[in-house]
Amino acid sequence: MAMSNIVIPESATAADYPPIPEVDNLTSFFWEGVAKHQLLILRCGACGTYVHYPRPVCPKCLSMDHLAPQQVSGRGTIYSHTTTVQPFHPYFVDKVPYNLIIVALDEDSDIRITSNMVDIANDDIRIGMAVQVTFQEVAPGLTLPLFKLA
Ligand SMILES: [Zn+2]
Secondary structure (H helix, E strand, O other): OEEOOEEOOOOOOOOOOOOOOOOOOOOHHHHHHHHOOOOEEEEEOOOOOEEOOOOOOOOOOOOOOOEEEEEOOOEEEEEEEEEEOOOOOHHHOOOOOEEEEEEEEOOOOOOEEEEOEOOOOHHHOOOOOEEEEEEEEEEOOEEEEEEEEO
C-alpha cells in the first residue's frame, strides 16, 4: 500500500503498523510536511484563522480560495490526555499502556492535535505541560508527529 510518501511493505502484518489515515488531496500537504519534519497547518490568507483538521472552507470567513499550509512552531500545551490500556488493534498489543494527548498549539489554542507523548512516564503527563513536536519513525517508512516536553 502506498500513500503519498508513506510506503508500507507488502509483507507487513497488521501488527507492524498502526492504523493510518488515507491521504487525499486535502491532507497530502500535512504528510509531505511530516516527511520534512515540519508541522504544517492550514491557515486562511483572508482572515488569518488556522484551520485543523484540514477542510476546504475557512470556518470563520467561509473563504474557499485562501487556505494554504503554513509551518507552525510545533510548540503547544497539553489540553487533555489519557492512558489507553486496551489494545483495539494488533499494532498496540505490545504497546499498552500508552498515552494519548491533545495538544493546543501555541499559534492558536483552539487548534488541537491528537498525538502521543514520548520520553515521559504516562503517569507524569499533566494538563498544561509545555510540549514540542518531535518527528519519529514509528514503523519502517512511517513517521508521525509526536510530542515531548518543551
Ligand atoms: Zn478565513
